[in-house]
Amino acid sequence: MFGGVFDSSDTLSQIKALEEKTAASDFWNDKDEAEKTFAQLNSLKDSYFPWQKLIKEIDDTQELMDMYSSEDDEALTAELDAQILALDEEFKPLKLKTLLDGKFDKNDMFLSIHAGAGGTEACDWANMLLRMYLRWCERHGFKSEILDLLEDEGGIKSATVKVSGEYAFGYLKGEAGVHRLVRISPFDANKRRHTSFTSVYASPVIDDDIEIELKPEDYRLDTYRAGGAGGQHVNKTDSAVRITHYATGIVVQCQNERSQFMNKEVAFKMLRSRLYEYYQKKREEEHQKNAIAKKDIAWGSQIRSYIFQPYTLVKDHRTNVEIGNINGVMDGAIDPFIEAYLNWAKES
Numbered sequence: 001m002f003g004g005v006f007d008s009s010d011t012l013s014q015i016k017a018l019e020e021k022t023a024a025s026d027f028w029n030d031k032d033e034a035e036k037t038f039a040q041l042n043s044l045k046d047s048y049f050p051w052q053k054l055i056k057e058i059d060d061t062q063e064l065m066d067m068y069s070s071e072d073d074e075a076l077t078a079e080l081d082a083q084i085l086a087l088d089e090e091f092k093p094l095k096l097k098t099l100l101d102g103k104f105d106k107n108d109m110f111l112s113i114h115a116g117a118g119g120t121e122a123c124d125w126a127n128m129l130l131r132m133y134l135r136w137c138e139r140h141g142f143k144s145e146i147l148d149l150l151e152d153e154g155g156i157k158s159a160t161v162k163v164s165g166e167y168a169f170g171y172l173k174g175e176a177g178v179h180r181l182v183r184i185s186p187f188d189a190n191k192r193r194h195t196s197f198t199s200v201y202a203s204p205v206i207d208d209d210i211e212i213e214l215k216p217e218d219y220r221l222d223t224y225r226a227g228g229a230g231g232q233h234v235n236k237t238d239s240a241v242r243i244t245h246y247a248t249g250i251v252v253q254c255q256n257e258r259s260q261f262m263n264k265e266v267a268f269k270m271l272r273s274r275l276y277e278y279y280q281k282k283r284e285e286e287h288q289k290n291a292i293a294k295k296d297i298a299w300g301s302q303i304r305s306y307i308f309q310p311y312t313l314v315k316d317h318r319t320n321v322e323i324g325n326i327n328g329v330m331d332g333a334i335d336p337f338i339e340a341y342l343n344w345a346k347e348s
Contacts, residue, residue, distance in 0.1 A: 011048045015041065043106065043166065047097070054090050061087065097167065099342040104204035105170030110270050112160045115152070116178075116197035121188075123155030125181045125196040128330060130159050133175070135332030142168055147266060148253040154187065160253070160270065162205070169204040174341030175334075176202040177303030184309045193309060197302075203273040212272040219271070220244045221264070226255040241267045250274050304337070306330075319344045 018041040021027065028034050061083050068076055100106070111133060115126035137144040142165035150157040163172060178199050185194040206212070222242045240255035241263040252270040254263040307313045312326040319340035323329055 011044055015044050015048060018044065046166070050090075050094055054087065054094065057083075057090070058087055096339055096342065099346055100167050100170035102170060102173075104206065105173075106167055107169045107207075108162060108164040108205040109169035109172060110147075110160060110162055110201075110203050110205065110273055111172060111175070112158065112201040112203075113156070114158045114199045114201075115156065116199065118194070118196045120152070120154035121185050121194050122196045122198065123152040123157055124187070125155070125179075126157070126159070126198045127155035128181075129179060129198055129200065130156060130161070132330050132332055132334065133161065133163075133172070136172075136334055137163055137165075137332075139332050140171075141165065145256065147256045147270070149255075150253075169202065170342075171338055173202045173204075174338060174345065175200050175303075180302055180305045182305065182307045182309070201274070201277075203270075203277040205269065206273050206276055212275050214268070214272070214275075218246060220246070223260060239263050243267050243271050245271060245275065248275065248278050250278065316340065 018037060021037060022034075022041065027037075061080065064083075065080060113126050113130050113133075115122040118125075134144050136142075142163050145162045145164070146159060147162055148158070148160040150159070163169075178197050181194075181196040181198070183194065184191050188194065220243070222244070224240050224242065226240045239258070239260035239262075240253065241260060242251065242253045244251050250271065252267050252274060254267040254270065257263045257266060303318055304314065304316045306326060306329070307315075308326060312324055313322055314324075314326055314329045314337075315322045316337050319337070321336055321340040323333075323336060325333070
């Protein structure tokens with residue numbers, strides 16, 4: 001039944017080989033390599049043992065169904081129905097992970113939010129989206145760290161969050177694009193309906209062994225004092241760092257760490273991540289120039305609308321998934337959009 005999901009014998013062989021490697025007497029001589037090996041081992045175990053457990057539970061349920069197929073017992077039927085529903089709930093997240101097969105899908109990621117034109121209204125919308133993603137991280141046990149936060153009256157102009165956890169980039173990469181808000185503005189004394197836009201950028205945290213060449217003449221590095229209220233998110237220091245990449249116009253900032261050296265290190269990691277995604281997008285556009293049907297995945301395009309008035313609806317324009325519970329969505333319940341995007345991207 002699950003033969004197409006993974007090669008179980010090959011995966012088990014890899015697990016055993018890595019376990020033997022970790023048992024070697026000189027294993028910890030290279031700490032960085034040892035940590036990578038453990039990460040690879042844990043990843044393989046996570047992709048193997050949950051499937052094995054599910055397959056066994058399915059086999060056990062099938063045996064019960066075969067054993068009592070001739071009996072007309074309502075209580076037993078209800079129990080088997082409940083078991084099948086429980087198996088389906090176990091299957092869904094495992095199946096979703098099979099869609100996360102991109103080169104960097106397993107990586108941590110940077111999520112950047114930028115308010116569009118519209119002053120206070122747009123900044124409030126950007127702040128609402130930031131909270132939505134932070135709540136999603138809380139729901140799923142992902143660590144979120146605000147690296148840069150530029151506050152404005154009524155909200156934020158921009159924010160960059162590092163999301164850490166297995167498949168962080170894979171799950172959230174589809175959030176990249178323009179998010180549109182329609183509502184009666186709480187900042188408008190005349191109670192008129194307003195439309196606001198906020199852009200979201202997603203890029204993976206790239207391992208140091210993947211080279212994105214940066215020469216000193218390619219960028220400008222500025223240091224400055226962290227500004228804004230910041231609250232608990234930003235340390236008040238004189239060590240904030242901003243890097244501007246001349247050729248692409250990409251700008252990254254970090255003011256969260258306590259030393260200029262650390263902020264500089266994180267900022268360069270963010271820049272390499274953004275540059276990888278930038279050039280990856282350029283390559284995709286080049287490949288698709290002569291295609292009849294192109295994937296509408298340009299990160300500058302509008303991907304989703306959030307409507308508060310005259311009715312409540314959140315609609316993803318790529319997958320046509322719609323959810324009426326807008327308060328739930330703003331509280332981080334965006335999983336239906338994530339799952340639909342991954343299926344859509346796979347089929348497109």
